[in-house]
Structures are given as C-alpha cells and as structure tokens.
Amino acid sequence: MIDLRSDTVTLPTDEMREAIARAELGDDVYGEDPTINQLEQIAASMMGKEAAMLVPSGTMANLAAMLTHCTRGTKAFLGSQAHTYVYEAGGAAALGGVVMTPIQNTPGGELDLDQLREELERPPDAHFAPPGLVALENTHNLCAGAAVDLSHAAAVSELAHGYSLPVHLDGARIFNAALALETAPEKIASFTDSVSFCLSKGLACPVGSLLCGSSEFIAKARRMRKALGGGMRQAGIIAAAGIVALHTMIDRLAEDHLNARALAEGLSLIAGIEVRPVKRRTNMVVFDIAGNAQAAAAFAASLKERAVLIGARGPTAFRAVTHYGISRIDVDRAVAAASEAAAEALGD
Incomplete structure (x- = not known):
C-alpha cells in the first residue's frame, strides 16, 4: 500500500527501535530521566531557545503554549486556516477560556497584516477581550504545506511585540520549512517567543513533540503540561527515538520534497486534476478533481483499489504527503494509478 494520507503514518527506523530498547530511564x-533531559537540551539548542519540554503531541504543545502565554478571557490571534484553530478541538477556548480570534490566511499561509493591525490597534475597552497572543504556523498545513517567508514572521513579530504581545509558532514541520527556505530552524524560531515541533511526522518517531522557549516560559508550561495530563514517568523510551531522529532524519527530508515535486508534476499532467500552486513546496501536494463530490469519492475509492491512499481536503480536494516510507518508485506508481482512477471516475 502506498500511503500518502500523511507523514504521521511513518514508522520508526531500526536505529530508533534499538535506541528505545537501550534507553537510560528515570522519572521525568x-x-x-537522562534521555529526556538530553533530548530537551538538543531541541532547545536547535531552536535557539533556553529550554524545551517533551510532550506527547503537537496539540498538547500548542495548547500548553497558549495556556502559558494567555490568561482567561484574552484573545489569541491565529490564522483562519491554522491547525491550532481548525484541528485542535478548540482546546485553548474550552480549557483555558482563551478567545480564539481568526485572522484571514492568504493562500501562502501568511496572516492578513492589515486585519491583524486593526485588531491590535483597537483601543482598550471593557466591552472587548484584550489581546494576549499572536500565533503563526510554518510550514502551513492547510495552505498546501507552504513554507512561509521569514519576512512575514519578522513583520508579525515586530507588530505583536510593539504591543507587548508574545508570538508562538506552530512549527510541527519546521525542519521542512527550514529546508525549503534554505535557512536554519533557529532562524525561523528567532522571530517568536515560543515554538513547537513534532517528532512523529517527517522525522518518523512513534510519538512526541517539543515545546521550546525561555527558561521561565518552559517552567510555567510544565505546570500546564501536568494539568493536561502530559506529565510522564520513564518516557525516555520516547525521547530516545527523538534523539536519533534529530541526528539522522532531518537531512533526508530533501528526498520527500523532491518526491512531492515529482508527484505534483505528474498529477498536473492528468486530465481532470488541478494541482494547487505553492510558492515553496515542501512535502505536500493538494489537488482538486473535476466534477462533483460523487466523482471525487469515486476517484479516491478507485485509488484505494489500486493500493494508493490519499487524504480528503474538501468535497473535491485531496492531499498527498510524501515521507520516509515513500520512494520515487512509489510516486511514479501513484501517478499512474491516479491517471487510471481519474479516467474511471470522470468517465473519460
């Protein structure tokens, strides 16, 4: 099966499994736990921050960050298409009383700066929730995995900090962003006060995310992690895989990007398929199929019969994600299967 639904389907490498088996453990x-302590030191250094904290998931990392930065009844400004806003169960609102305030995203994953500025320039008034945080995302999942330019992060940072507001970055795939932008993760994170990144996507770990920031921020975030049920004991078995990933899996992400470009090029040649353009493509391809939702469903079902899995992104939209488990041969086979499935679904 060629599974292009997400890079979360990746399996740990043999080296990760060996590291898990021999990990030195303690009560975190x-x-x-010395292995967790080592991972957190590595993560903080890579992001240019003072400290880091291991959590089970990216959702918990972002939630802990928002609950640490914000007090109840304050606004968190985040993209209208942000993963934190769309796909994380409204946790900051439900559990922390944070007023989730969407700012329009551009197709490339940027925030509408005029709208953000208008929100921040609103004079203090008892009728309105006061601002508490601005959040960014890079790469941007719902914007076809786009790597967002550093100039945008700089502009948002300057604007938010001008109003004494912290900035958080959902950097679940920050290493993909760094590769596409030809820069270091530390540079991307330099514009923000905190940053989260995931170990279990393109880096192929079985579980885990890191939240990084100042020592004071992480100390407060640990209390939030505890309240959210994220305090773990001998979790060095998770951290051990993360250490291997940060040493061995980052450079190979370039292969995923090349495969995504090849997939996008191949799909764009198929009648009835329109690939959404991206300024800086990473490991995602979002495309639309002609016709209605029924035709799209038939297309996906036909692909599955041909041993190719993709993710739905709307009535007629799909996402394909390249990762450690996908080779160039798999990409070629997926394109061939898509050509047959499109012809079958659209009656050509």
Whole structure:
C-alpha cells in the first residue's frame, strides 16, 4: 500500500527501535530521566531557545503554549486556516477560556497584516477581550504545506511585540520549512517567543513533540503540561527515538520534497486534476478533481483499489504527503494509478 494520507503514518527506523530498547530511564516528573533531559537540551539548542519540554503531541504543545502565554478571557490571534484553530478541538477556548480570534490566511499561509493591525490597534475597552497572543504556523498545513517567508514572521513579530504581545509558532514541520527556505530552524524560531515541533511526522518517531522557549516560559508550561495530563514517568523510551531522529532524519527530508515535486508534476499532467500552486513546496501536494463530490469519492475509492491512499481536503480536494516510507518508485506508481482512477471516475 502506498500511503500518502500523511507523514504521521511513518514508522520508526531500526536505529530508533534499538535506541528505545537501550534507553537510560528515570522519572521525568522528578526531572530525572537522562534521555529526556538530553533530548530537551538538543531541541532547545536547535531552536535557539533556553529550554524545551517533551510532550506527547503537537496539540498538547500548542495548547500548553497558549495556556502559558494567555490568561482567561484574552484573545489569541491565529490564522483562519491554522491547525491550532481548525484541528485542535478548540482546546485553548474550552480549557483555558482563551478567545480564539481568526485572522484571514492568504493562500501562502501568511496572516492578513492589515486585519491583524486593526485588531491590535483597537483601543482598550471593557466591552472587548484584550489581546494576549499572536500565533503563526510554518510550514502551513492547510495552505498546501507552504513554507512561509521569514519576512512575514519578522513583520508579525515586530507588530505583536510593539504591543507587548508574545508570538508562538506552530512549527510541527519546521525542519521542512527550514529546508525549503534554505535557512536554519533557529532562524525561523528567532522571530517568536515560543515554538513547537513534532517528532512523529517527517522525522518518523512513534510519538512526541517539543515545546521550546525561555527558561521561565518552559517552567510555567510544565505546570500546564501536568494539568493536561502530559506529565510522564520513564518516557525516555520516547525521547530516545527523538534523539536519533534529530541526528539522522532531518537531512533526508530533501528526498520527500523532491518526491512531492515529482508527484505534483505528474498529477498536473492528468486530465481532470488541478494541482494547487505553492510558492515553496515542501512535502505536500493538494489537488482538486473535476466534477462533483460523487466523482471525487469515486476517484479516491478507485485509488484505494489500486493500493494508493490519499487524504480528503474538501468535497473535491485531496492531499498527498510524501515521507520516509515513500520512494520515487512509489510516486511514479501513484501517478499512474491516479491517471487510471481519474479516467474511471470522470468517465473519460
């Protein structure tokens, strides 16, 4: 099966499995797991931050960040297409009383700066929730995995900090962004006060995300992690895989990007398929199929019969994600299967 639904389907490498088996362990709630401590030190250094904290998921990392930055009844400004806004169950609102305030995203994943500025320039008034945080995302999942230019992060940072507001970055795939932007993750994170990144997507770990920031911020975030049920004991078995990933899996992301470009080029040649353009493509391809939702469903079902899985992104839209488990041969086979499935679904 060629599984292009997400890079979350990746499996740990043999080296990760070996590291998990021999990991030195301790009780992390007491701060005594040496493998976790090592991973957190590596992560903080890579992001140019003072400290880091291991959590089970990216959702918890973002939620802990928002609950740490914001007080109840304050606004968190985030993209209308942000993963934190769309796909994370409204956790900051439900659990922290944070007023999730969407700012229009451009197709390339940027925030509408005029709208953000208008919100921030609103004079203090008892009728309105006060601002508490601005959040960014890079790469941007719902914007076809686009790598967002550093100039935008700089502009948002300058604007938010001008109003003494912190900036958080959902950097679940920050290493993909760094590759596409030809820069270091530390540079991307330099514009924000906190940053989260995921180990279990393109880096192929079985579980885990990191939240990075100042020592004071992470100390407060640990309390939020505990309240959210994220305090773990001998979790060095998770951290061990993360250490291997950060040492061995980042450079190979270039292969995923090349495969995504090849997939996009191949799909664009198929009648009835329109690939959404991206300024800086990473490991995602979003495309639309002609016709109605029924035709799209038939297309996806036909692909599955040909041993290719893709993710739905709307009535007639789909997403394909390249990753460690996908080779160039798999890409070629997927394109051939898509050509046959499109012809079958559209009656050509």
